[in-house]
Amino acid sequence: MFKRLLGLAVVLTLLSAAPAVKIHAATPAPAQEKKGAREPHPHIRAALRELEEAKHELQTAAHDFGGHRREALEAVNTAIRQLHEALEYDRN
Secondary structure: OOOHHHHHHHHHHHHHHHHHOOOOOOOHHHHHHHOOOOOOOHHHHHHHHHHHHHHHHHHHHOOOOOOHHHHHHHHHHHHHHHHHHHHHHHHH
């Protein structure tokens, strides 16, 4: 559980720094546009899977840890929402 929470902290730190980084939208390569093409954002999808797992762990934790579990769960939900919005932005 500690490793997952540590990983979550790293992801959240990276996400909080993301607005400071200017991201340029790239035109997808023709190979990516074809059906069955490789996933264009495997790292974001992997982060979503990890965050969903961390969310489950936090929801089933035995203690509240002085309110820190609730705050961590809110941060995870925010991170999940942001990553979904990033994927949606890339579709447009």
